Amino acid sequence: MAEEKENGKKVPIREGLFTLPLIPVEQVKLLGSKCKKCQEVGLGKRLTCAHCGGEEMDEIPLSKKGKLWTYTVIRHKPPGDYKGPDPFVPFGLGLVELPEGIRVLSPIYGDPDKLKIGMNLELEVYPLYVDENKNEVMAFRFRPMEEESR
Amino acid sequence: MKEVAIIGVGIHKFGRFEDKSYLDLGQEAAKMALRDANLEWKDIQMAYLSKMYLPATSVARILKPLGATGIPMCDVEAACASGGIALSQAIWAIQAGAFDLVMVLGVEKMPRGFMDPSMIYEKWQIQMGMDTNPSYWAMRARRHMYEYGTTELQIAKVAYKNHKNSVHNPYAMYQKEFTIEEIMNSPLVCDPIHLLEICAPNEGAAAVILCPKDKAARYTSKPITIAACVPTNSYYSADFRAPLDSLSAKTNYPGPTEVASKKAYDQAGIGPKDINCFEVQDTDAFCEIEIYEQLGLCRIGEGGRLIDEGVTEITGKYPVNMSGGLISKGEPIGASHLGQIFEIVMQLRGQAGKRQVPGAKTGLAHVLGAGNNCAVTILKV
Numbered sequence: 001m002a003e004e005k006e007n008g009k010k011v012p013i014r015e016g017l018f019t020l021p022l023i024p025v026e027q028v029k030l031l032g033s034k035c036k037k038c039q040e041v042g043l044g045k046r047l048t049c050a051h052c053g054g055e056e057m058d059e060i061p062l063s064k065k066g067k068l069w070t071y072t073v074i075r076h077k078p079p080g081d082y083k084g085p086d087p088f089v090p091f092g093l094g095l096v097e098l099p100e101g102i103r104v105l106s107p108i109y110g111d112p113d114k115l116k117i118g119m120n121l122e123l124e125v126y127p128l129y130v131d132e133n134k135n136e137v138m139a140f141r142f143r144p145m146e147e148e149s150r
Numbered sequence: 151m152k153e154v155a156i157i158g159v160g161i162h163k164f165g166r167f168e169d170k171s172y173l174d175l176g177q178e179a180a181k182m183a184l185r186d187a188n189l190e191w192k193d194i195q196m197a198y199l200s201k202m203y204l205p206a207t208s209v210a211r212i213l214k215p216l217g218a219t220g221i222p223m224c225d226v227e228a229a230c231a232s233g234g235i236a237l238s239q240a241i242w243a244i245q246a247g248a249f250d251l252v253m254v255l256g257v258e259k260m261p262r263g264f265m266d267p268s269m270i271y272e273k274w275q276i277q278m279g280m281d282t283n284p285s286y287w288a289m290r291a292r293r294h295m296y297e298y299g300t301t302e303l304q305i306a307k308v309a310y311k312n313h314k315n316s317v318h319n320p321y322a323m324y325q326k327e328f329t330i331e332e333i334m335n336s337p338l339v340c341d342p343i344h345l346l347e348i349c350a351p352n353e354g355a356a357a358v359i360l361c362p363k364d365k366a367a368r369y370t371s372k373p374i375t376i377a378a379c380v381p382t383n384s385y386y387s388a389d390f391r392a393p394l395d396s397l398s399a400k401t402n403y404p405g406p407t408e409v410a411s412k413k414a415y416d417q418a419g420i421g422p423k424d425i426n427c428f429e430v431q432d433t434d435a436f437c438e439i440e441i442y443e444q445l446g447l448c449r450i451g452e453g454g455r456l457i458d459e460g461v462t463e464i465t466g467k468y469p470v471n472m473s474g475g476l477i478s479k480g481e482p483i484g485a486s487h488l489g490q491i492f493e494i495v496m497q498l499r500g501q502a503g504k505r506q507v508p509g510a511k512t513g514l515a516h517v518l519g520a521g522n523n524c525a526v527t528i529l530k531v
Contacts, residue, residue: 014274040386043396051386051401069399070296072288073341080267080276093285093340095390101400107278112341117296128277139278 011135013128016045019061022138028125029061030140032100041102064123066098066142073112083129083137096121096142109143120145152245153363155373156529158187161492164354164479165323166262172204172353176212176257179355179485183253187359187369191216194359195249197223200236200256201484203269212257228381229270230431231517232256233356233487234525235381240360252360256489258482260351270520271393283520284348284434286392288340291436295342298451300439302342306333307457308435309347309477315464316474318504321489323352323480347435352480356488358495372499377418377512377528382410384522391522406524407444407516414514414526415446422446425528426510427497428468429490431518432475438462441516442470445526464507472497472505487525490515494529 010022019029032041035049036056043062048055071094078084084091084107092108092115108115109124121142128139160182162175176199184191191213199209209223228235233256240252267281275281294300310330316322328346336346366373385403404412415421422445430445432438439453447468448456456462462470473479473493476486494513496502511531518524 013277014272017274040398040401041396051398070289070293072285072292072343073338074279074282074285075338075340076282078267078276078279078282079265080271080281081273082279082281083277084279091279093280093282093289095289095397097399101398103397103399105280105394105396107280117292137277139274141278 009135010127010138011131013137013139014044018125018138025125025138029064030104030123032060032062032102033057034060041100043102043104060100062100062102063098065145066096066121068108068115068117068119068121069095069097069103070117071108071115107141109141154241154244154360154376155363155366156358156376156491156495157361157366157369157373158183158189158359159492159495160186160357161321161489162355163321164352164482164485164489167353172208172257172259173212173215175259175353175355176255177216179257179357180213180216180253180255183357183359189251189359189369192219193251194253195221195251196240196243197221197253197255198236198240199223199225199484200232200254200488201225201258202227202229202232203258203260203483208257209255212255228523229521230433230481230483230486230519231381231523231525232484234379234517234527235523237358237487237491237527238379238381238525241376241379244360244362250361250365253357254360254488255355255357256485256487257355258484259353260482265351275393275395282340283392284343285340286390286394287434287437288343290390290440291342294436294440298454300454302334303330304439304454304457305342305347305435306330308432308438309333311457311463312432312471312475312477315472315505316478319474319479322474322478323350324478343434343436347477349433349476349481352482354480354482354485354489356485356492358488358491374495374498375530377420377530378414379525379527380410380414380417381525382406384524385409389522391518392520405444406522407441407518407526410524410526411445411516414528418528418530420512420528425512425514427472427494427507427513428470428516429473429475429493429513430470430516432471432477433481433519435477438470438475445514445516464505469507472502472507487515487517487527490517491527491529498529498531
């Protein structure tokens, strides 16, 4: 952990959200927690299963490819300390269904007016902003796969 | 179980009141309820305050100035369902025999615009822009449209109905009718939801006074019986209100509105067909369509048909949001459920004026919000 706090490193926007290491970034995946008892999967590192209360959780990497289950378009700058583009650009927000049986809430990169339910998406882990220690803070979004963006 | 009755109700108009503090709003509603119940403040034995955005121990700040009588008081919070959880606490206290005369007050004075996201979301969710509350309702709407063919026009019709109803409600923030065109041409906030289809956070207060039903006749000639009051939180992955990071794609449980309403119908011994009027959580216009289905007014997926056929108009079989709903009243969160109770009580007493559902004898109030908190209350004459 200590070395990640040094200047100029990549750090996750939330601990336990990604597989490590964060380099090379193309190989980083979202981390899931799978309950040994009921097999339900939640996003990120979890100590307890919110479904059955089980306390034996396996950390599993989540697939990078999924399908858009539902979405909206954020038309106005979100409240609070939003770190996206300034000036604000409308963006898609959706639930992305992954093969592990989980739907992950995620910003959807690309033209928000071309989104449609069922489209194929791919995970992208990217630097959202640079923090006060000059670390790159790594966030995630999904983007339409090649054949979808034509 | 001992039956509990409402013997007095009060309200402070919902809206924006630059010249009033939350103390003023709350005290006005509390005094109105006391007058309505022919009581004085010193008669009240316990007081609950439903609030989300007010500071700590607001109940004492609001009510002690009416007289420091030494009674116990506490603040209660469950986001949009705060009023439901406060009301249920009061009912349980009376049923337990702890008190006879209990006040439940709801007050809110919220900042303009989007609600402070740090109240609900984690820092990373805010930084990534996943903290616009209407986005959660909008995603539900989009999925419903995909699965059941619900249309943007049907969503707009709900907003049209509620704005139209509010014209006759002196306690609503906007008492203004809009055309379908004006609604559909208002700016998109989160697709497919438009500005005139969303409720605004605002300010207001409402109060009810409760007592055991067998003692109600001492205070009023028109007691209203609480047939059920069921607060709930959702089962695993059964709803997606804010905040949220992921959902199960494998496991299905009934949503909180279905769970709470089913329990409430069982407790009241009546079903949706026996209920004459409804006040429900129209945080946005789509939400109301989904609630028709979840309350059992129609089958899942048929909510759009109900609005098309006028079933939920004041003149329809299942009148919904006679008051104008939150879309036109605004949503002072802590006060919203008690404001719904105020409306239903007016309806059941036959005092709702031009909003009156003729001969209403039963009514249902429903709230639902952040953290998947939900409550359903059924009242009867």
